[in-house]
Structures are given as C-alpha cells and as structure tokens.
Amino acid sequence: MTDHSDVLIVGGSIAGVRTAEGLRRLSFEGGITILEAGQDLPYDRPALSKQVLTAGASAESVMLRSPADLDKARIDLRRGSVGVGLDADARTVRLADGTVITYSDLVIATGAAPRELPSVPARPGVHYLRTVQDAVRLRDAVGAPVRVVVVGAGFIGSEVAAGAAARSASVTVIEPFAFPLSRVLGDLVGKRLAQLHESKGVQLVLGRSVSGIEDVGATGKRVVLDDGTALSCDVVVIGIGAIPNTNWLAGSGLYVADGIVCDEYCRASVPNVFAVGDVARWPNPLFAESMRIEHWTNAVEQAGIVAWNLTHPDSPRAYAPVPYVWSDQYGNRLQIVGRPRAEDEVRIVLDDPADDSMVALYLRDQRVVGAFGQNAPSQLLALRRSLAARASLEEIMTAFEN
Ligand SMILES: Cc1cc2nc3c(=O)[nH]c(=O)nc-3n(C[C@H](O)[C@H](O)[C@H](O)COP(=O)(O)OP(=O)(O)OC[C@H]3O[C@@H](n4cnc5c(N)ncnc54)[C@H](O)[C@@H]3O)c2cc1C
Incomplete structure (x- = not known):
C-alpha cells in the first residue's frame, strides 16, 4: 500500500505534534500525517517522573491532545505506525507493516530511548x-x-x-x-x-x-x-541518559552522529528532510557549538523553527536558542539556562536560606555562559533573556543588583 502526505512527521510526541500545529498556525493547508510507534495519544514526559510518580496522577491526565484536538487541526495521527526505513531519493518512509508513504517534506521527531x-x-x-x-x-x-x-x-x-x-x-x-x-x-x-x-x-x-x-x-x-x-x-x-532513536535510518544515507546532523536551519543532510527535538543535532550559532538537547522546551521551540522553515524555504530562520531545562525535586524548582560546564568559574549571586533560593552564574572568558537556579524562576528567566541578548557580565551583574 502506498500513501502520500505533504508533510510527513515520524514521531508523535511533543516535538512532532508541535511541528504539525506550528504548520497550521502558519496557515499551511497541505496534508499532515504523524506516524507514532506507540499506541498512546501524545503525552507529556516531564510529568512521568513528577505528577505520575509522586502525586499519583493518572496516565490519562498527562495526555497532551485529544483526538478531537488533532481532528480540528487536520492532523492525521497514526498510532502503532513504526517507521523502519527511509528512501530519501524516492522520498518514501516504509512502515513495519509494509506500508510505504511518500512525502513532499519529512520531519524526523523520533526522540530518544533510555541508555x-x-x-x-x-x-x-x-x-x-x-x-x-x-x-x-x-x-x-x-x-x-x-x-x-x-x-x-x-x-x-x-x-x-x-x-x-x-x-x-x-x-x-x-x-x-x-x-x-x-x-x-x-x-x-x-x-x-x-x-x-x-x-x-x-x-x-x-x-x-x-x-x-x-x-x-x-x-x-x-x-x-x-x-x-x-x-x-x-x-x-x-537513569543513565538517553540515546537518539536513529537506528531505523540505517542505510538511508542520512548523516547521523549522536543524532541526526542538521544545519542551523534544522535541515538534515538530504533534501526535504528536517529533524526536531531530542533526535536532532545542529550547530547553535549563539554558542558556536554543535548541540543535541534532550529537554522539553527545546523540542517546543525547535518545532516552531522547523514549521517556519518548512513554510518559508526562501527566508529560513536559524535556530539559536539559549538551552533551558527545569527539574522538580523534593518541592524545589531547579533550572539551568545556557551551557554551563564543570570547569567554568562559578559565581554565586543569590543564596537565601529563608526560601532555599540560590543562583549560580557560570563564567567563561569573562562572559556569563550559563546559570543554575534553585527556587529562583524569575531570575533564571531574566538570565535566559540576557544570554539571548548576549549581555555582558557587567550588564548581567547590574541587572542582578537592582
Ligand atoms: C521521565 C522524564 C522526565 C523528563 N522531565 C523533563 C523535565 O523536567 N524538563 C525537561 O526540559 N525535559 C524533561 N524530559 C525530557 C523531555 O520529555 C524530552 O526532551 C521530550 O519528550 C522530547 O520530545 P521529542 O518529541 O523530541 O521526543 P520523544 O518524547 O522521545 O518522542 C519521540 C516519539 O517518537 C516515537 N518514535 C520513535 N521511533 C519511532 C519510529 N521509528 N517510528 C514512529 N515513531 C517513533 C516514540 O514512540 C515517541 O513517542 C523528561 C523526559 C523523561 C523521559
């Protein structure tokens, strides 16, 4: 059986779904099909180690979209559809059940699996x-x-x-x-x-x-x-990390090296193929560094860029985010922005035992390259903005002191 989708997305979690929704927001009128290996509706993984484990939230409560939401956005989500092969010349994806789907553009959003x-x-x-x-x-x-x-x-x-x-x-x-x-x-x-x-x-x-x-x-x-x-x-x-789900691309000719290697526009090494979310590796121009980021916010933000670049091939946008992750532990909100490294100089700019709040800046070559915060969400948000604006150490310190 052969089928066609204008944009075919492989992987039906946050990155895949947000790409599809981003396309609709940008008035894309073509067909969008999402292939998802699992049987579930798209769901929120961060909640699994938080609300589900600690607060006993039900599996249903973490679902991100209902079938009605997807229908309304004219997104054809096919659950239980496992991509097993890509022929980039023929522009086809083969499924485990033998179905072959042709595409005009392909978005790979297959995420990662536990190491x-x-x-x-x-x-x-x-x-x-x-x-x-x-x-x-x-x-x-x-x-x-x-x-x-x-x-x-x-x-x-x-x-x-x-x-x-x-x-x-x-x-x-x-x-x-x-x-x-x-x-x-x-x-x-x-x-x-x-x-x-x-x-x-x-x-x-x-x-x-x-x-x-x-x-x-x-x-x-x-x-x-x-x-x-x-x-x-x-x-x-x-819990020893994750590895990108790229095995199914073996033999496709797609350049894979700890993730699908893309350019700064999230375009993979063969035409009409993009990658997004945990599976994507790209050179982040803001940090002049090749990155693959396994965080929720990255999946969402990168999806917006991929949707834009699919619909605006003549004016693509480079993906240049300040990485961000949060974690909830023992009632504390922990956050990291930027690219801190163990060898950076660490400067503590807030440490208040009254509410267990703390902010540590990470400095490299006299520039702030990252920050860690405990119970300091507004400060971390401000720091993320400052890093995006490439603010100097002085500007950041002044903002902190005020
Ligand atoms: C327990 C847990 C807690 C987390 N907590 C946080 C947090 O607090 N903060 C944070 O920033 N991030 C957190 N994350 C990370 C965040 O959830 C991921 O970054 C995010 O889910 C990535 O989304 P994705 O769509 O790229 O990939 P995934 O969520 O991995 O989704 C990929 C999808 O592709 C499907 N798929 C894979 N291979 C195929 C194939 N061949 N054919 C068809 N479908 C396929 C998979 O079934 C899956 O549904 C957490 C992750 C986990 C597991």
Missing part, C-alpha cells in the same frame, strides 16, 4: 523510565515501603529518588561522579544537590558505578558496584 546498562534489560524489579507505561509500572513498584536503588543522579534519577522517597520507599542513589550533576555543574552546585537528597533521607553512593545486577530469590535484587560491594534492594531504577 541501557550493558546486559541489564528492563525486567520485573528493574526499571527504565521513558514511557507512560514505564511510569505506571514504577509508581506501582514504589508504592509500598520498599528498598529502591537508583542508578544515576542526573535529572531523571534524582526525580525518581525524590518521588520514591516521597512515597515512603527507602532510597539509595549510585552516581559515578563526585556529586549529582557535577559532571555539568561542577562540585560546588553538585554538593548542594547532594545535600538536598541527603536532607530528605536519601542515601548517596558517590564515585561508584554499577558492574551488575543480580536476582535474589523470587523478587529481590543485588546491585554490585565496581569496588565489589553490593546493595540489596527490591527495586532498581536506571
């Missing part, structure tokens, strides 16, 4: 967290006062630790770096994040990695560390 620990697939008692089904399974597993070991103290691992602790589990987090997020944010801020976990009774095992996970009896687990010590527990959650 697995070598030889440790998900199984009863061993969890990864990416889908709403993963979240419901995990929520059910940590509902009782169980012992949970979280592998990785990045955003997802830390949110899972906070969520499980809030649900009366006893939680240990294993992290190979000196402190949570210290690989990116350095030791000063990392130490503060470690204290946040410990103040809520979560134990940290820092500077250690996992060499294996063994089954013990019918349901128990034993997490073996690289120094030979072992932790007994009931539930293991692995």
Whole structure:
C-alpha cells in the first residue's frame, strides 16, 4: 500500500505534534500525517517522573491532545505506525507493516530511548523510565515501603529518588561522579544537590558505578558496584541518559552522529528532510557549538523553527536558542539556562536560606555562559533573556543588583 502526505512527521510526541500545529498556525493547508510507534495519544514526559510518580496522577491526565484536538487541526495521527526505513531519493518512509508513504517534506521527531546498562534489560524489579507505561509500572513498584536503588543522579534519577522517597520507599542513589550533576555543574552546585537528597533521607553512593545486577530469590535484587560491594534492594531504577532513536535510518544515507546532523536551519543532510527535538543535532550559532538537547522546551521551540522553515524555504530562520531545562525535586524548582560546564568559574549571586533560593552564574572568558537556579524562576528567566541578548557580565551583574 502506498500513501502520500505533504508533510510527513515520524514521531508523535511533543516535538512532532508541535511541528504539525506550528504548520497550521502558519496557515499551511497541505496534508499532515504523524506516524507514532506507540499506541498512546501524545503525552507529556516531564510529568512521568513528577505528577505520575509522586502525586499519583493518572496516565490519562498527562495526555497532551485529544483526538478531537488533532481532528480540528487536520492532523492525521497514526498510532502503532513504526517507521523502519527511509528512501530519501524516492522520498518514501516504509512502515513495519509494509506500508510505504511518500512525502513532499519529512520531519524526523523520533526522540530518544533510555541508555541501557550493558546486559541489564528492563525486567520485573528493574526499571527504565521513558514511557507512560514505564511510569505506571514504577509508581506501582514504589508504592509500598520498599528498598529502591537508583542508578544515576542526573535529572531523571534524582526525580525518581525524590518521588520514591516521597512515597515512603527507602532510597539509595549510585552516581559515578563526585556529586549529582557535577559532571555539568561542577562540585560546588553538585554538593548542594547532594545535600538536598541527603536532607530528605536519601542515601548517596558517590564515585561508584554499577558492574551488575543480580536476582535474589523470587523478587529481590543485588546491585554490585565496581569496588565489589553490593546493595540489596527490591527495586532498581536506571537513569543513565538517553540515546537518539536513529537506528531505523540505517542505510538511508542520512548523516547521523549522536543524532541526526542538521544545519542551523534544522535541515538534515538530504533534501526535504528536517529533524526536531531530542533526535536532532545542529550547530547553535549563539554558542558556536554543535548541540543535541534532550529537554522539553527545546523540542517546543525547535518545532516552531522547523514549521517556519518548512513554510518559508526562501527566508529560513536559524535556530539559536539559549538551552533551558527545569527539574522538580523534593518541592524545589531547579533550572539551568545556557551551557554551563564543570570547569567554568562559578559565581554565586543569590543564596537565601529563608526560601532555599540560590543562583549560580557560570563564567567563561569573562562572559556569563550559563546559570543554575534553585527556587529562583524569575531570575533564571531574566538570565535566559540576557544570554539571548548576549549581555555582558557587567550588564548581567547590574541587572542582578537592582
Ligand atoms: C521521565 C522524564 C522526565 C523528563 N522531565 C523533563 C523535565 O523536567 N524538563 C525537561 O526540559 N525535559 C524533561 N524530559 C525530557 C523531555 O520529555 C524530552 O526532551 C521530550 O519528550 C522530547 O520530545 P521529542 O518529541 O523530541 O521526543 P520523544 O518524547 O522521545 O518522542 C519521540 C516519539 O517518537 C516515537 N518514535 C520513535 N521511533 C519511532 C519510529 N521509528 N517510528 C514512529 N515513531 C517513533 C516514540 O514512540 C515517541 O513517542 C523528561 C523526559 C523523561 C523521559
């Protein structure tokens, strides 16, 4: 069976759906089809490690769009449709069921999948967290006062630790770096994040990695560390990053290198193909750096640019955002803007124990290149704007002091 869509979008999550909606907002009248491998309506992944895990929100409550919303926007979402091959010369995508769809323009929005620990697939008692089904399974597993070991103290691992602790589990987090997020944010801020976990009774095992996970009896687990010590527990959650979903493009000729490599207009290496969201890598002109960003706001903002560039091929816009991510842990709003690095000079410009608020600026070559904030949303928003305007250190400090 062969079918045609003027714009064909592969991946029906936030990046794919926002691209389709962006096209309609820009008065695109052609056919839009979204192929989505999963069976669900588009849903909000950030809620999985927050509202679903901690507050017990239902799977239905995280759905982003109803069938009526999609119909109204004339978006043909085909669930259970797995793209398995791209022929860029013929401009076709082949589905797992043999269907072939031709396109005028293709947008790849296939996102990312959890990075697995070598030889440790998900199984009863061993969890990864990416889908709403993963979240419901995990929520059910940590509902009782169980012992949970979280592998990785990045955003997802830390949110899972906070969520499980809030649900009366006893939680240990294993992290190979000196402190949570210290690989990116350095030791000063990392130490503060470690204290946040410990103040809520979560134990940290820092500077250690996992060499294996063994089954013990019918349901128990034993997490073996690289120094030979072992932790007994009931539930293991692995949060060690994600890898872009590009396997299905093998043999297509598309340039892939830790993501689909695009130009600054989000155009992939073959004509009429764009990439957006977690799967896309592009040179961000604002930072003169090749980036692939696995954050919600990036998926939304990049979708707007892709929609514009699809409808305005003669006046395309470069995608030059200031990266932004938030995370909610133990009732704290944590935010990062820009591109902080562990080796940057860190300057604390706000630290108020009264409301646990804090702002750290990251300086490189006398310029502010990023910031971390705890419970300081208005300051972080202002900093994001300042970075976008390429404000000088003096301008940023003056704005802060006023
Ligand atoms: C638990 C969790 C918590 C998060 N919390 C935050 C947060 O607090 N803040 C933040 O900024 N970001 C957060 N993120 C990251 C954010 O959710 C992602 O950046 C965002 O979902 C990326 O959207 P996307 O559409 O690019 O990719 P995805 O959401 O990964 O969607 C890709 C879609 O493509 C489909 N697909 C894949 N391959 C194929 C194929 N071959 N054919 C058809 N369909 C395919 C998948 O089924 C999927 O639905 C979180 C992520 C997770 C998992």
